[in-house]
Amino acid sequence: MKIVTVVGARPQFIKAAAVSRKIREYCEEILIHTGQHYDSNMSELFFQELHIPSPDYNLGVGSGTHGKQTAEMLQGIEEILMKEKPDYLMVYGDTNSTIAGALAASKLLIPVIHVEAGLRSFNMAMPEEQNRILTDHISKYLFCSTDTAVENLHREGITEGVYNIGDVMCDAVMYYSRLIDEKSREQYFADLKYIFGERGAVERWYLSTVHRAENTDDVSKIKTILSSYEKLDAPVILPAHPRTRKMIQQVNDELQLKNTICVEPIGYLEMLYFTKNAVKVVTDSGGLQKEAYILGTPCVTLREQTEWVETLNGNHNILAHINEADILDKILNTRVSDQKENYYGNGDAAEKLCSIIFSEGNHE
Template sequence: MQRILTIIGARPQFIKASVVSRAIKQTSGIEEVLLHTGQHFDANMSAVFFDQLGIPRPDIQLDIHGGSHGAMTGRMLAEIEQVIIDQKPDRVMVYGDTNSTLAGALAAAKLHVPVAHVEAGLRSFNMAMPEEINRILTDQISDLLFCPTATAVRNLENEGFAHKPAQVLQVGDVMQDAALFFARRAEAPVGLDVPDAFILATLHRAENTDDPQRLAAIVEGLNRVHRQVAPVVLPLHPRTRAAIERNGLKLEVTTIDPVGYFEMVWLLDHCGLVLTDSGGVQKEAFFFGKACVTMRDQTEWVELVEAGVNELVGADQEKIAAAAERHIGRKVKDNAHLYGGGQAAQRIVDELVKADL
């Protein structure tokens, strides 16, 4: 019996882990132990995911959140190390690019426990992003690198992984598995009177919220879109709300509290366009056939830009408004099956089984 310690801590990781955990349960020979670092601790961003997505309650809860990147990662590293010593897993599996991802991978590597990285090979080529540092370092110490796209595979090939003792495997994107599986259970946010042909926006990246000039430009861009193109609905993260208030900015769009995954799926399915600075939401827009305008200077999902379904506009309010005008109501199709067609989780589990033979 192969014993896998899965480490998650942030909202997207809950969703990714849900589909892989489901595939593990349907496979003999693997026992999964679930560790939640506590990186996202708000009830609407953590506990609700376990309830809604059917993920078992974490076997281990560390309750580590807040503080600087270094302080948070350091605390996680120390506590995860002790968990690995106590649990004696055959492998540690991490997801994405958060502090929880890096801490889990590093603790395992230092104890000589193999690491599987789901969503390996993604690159924004912007080292100012904490996520870029986390994903690069995690890839370097993983032996099973589960890549969502051909672009991710090429990134690792360019970094010399063909000459390293690691397997680089293109398995598809588990977020597409989740979107397809959970779409039928989507539900509208309670109490939200959604206008017709609304635009869904998200705004939380530190590169935008921590830079007063970028934040001011994006807020004005969203306001212009709301006034001139279509009503904008923005689930507003508390940290972003605080940054907007701290900088004396005023949002004219419809803001709502952060929503659960099923409510987010409903918003994606019913909107006419997505405006975001999130990595995951760019893909989710595509999964639901919506064009996306990304308020960042780079993206890890370059294949969406190359396919013409995602436009990068940075923090330029003119570009934000113009792109929204161009893309509102546009339907996009996944003719090339860019993200694996919803079979990524099973491919990952199949490879985990092979690796233990």
């Protein structure tokens, strides 16, 4: 059996690290990197530190409009699929790489495996929501992280090939988090590549990421978020996506940021360390919300809705409107429950996934 896996963004590299390690015990895997995240700190570093096999193909698509980016991925993936003739194509999550891979395979009648299926924010203005729904409706195997995701699919009439296996991101967090205490706090801070706001190691910090278009395409929103950070009681470490960096530079002259430590994108192990030890995480990232929950760090999400609805229970994650008063109130005044449910499994999702694919696939 041969499986082609398509990845293109940092969260997908992490999920692939957990799943590919198991898949390759059973069959041949061909890895396609679309190049959607093309910065070396956002791509090659992850492959190196997570010991992910080097991609067999790198399309080098880079940035662009949704249509241009997706079209280039479709063309490149289709050519590879026609050459490799896999039994299945596997995609993760909800990026343009996800929908491009799923569409290319579906047109060639290659069964699609969607890992992290069934997520819904119920906001069709989000490109990610469009990608999720379309991918789910053309997939043969839909591997869900939670019961909520399964219910979402059932409401849309998708009942065949649906499995709740737990979350492969949980596999990765549990597997790699044991490595993060090998360096001291001082070493972690020394390794940061500062854009501005450089300082020595601090004992308390908030960790933030801001990268979604709904926030980064609006200068006033970035300004509101950063002005809020300047009023917090501990520094904010902000690894900046290239798009975010440009927007921050536009407002920095006016705000003269002092409490915000803006740094280049950091590796996954470093991200785990700063997440696990933060006072709180403040983000618009879906993946980081979930990682914070798994690691037991409270989170404030800078969005109107979240696909990870379970994290909202007990205020372990809480949504904030993009205005300074609400952001500060949610960060500083939210009371978090001492009780936390295990929604995402025990770190064996990849093993369950492989068991299903290879037991059922061998009988088809």
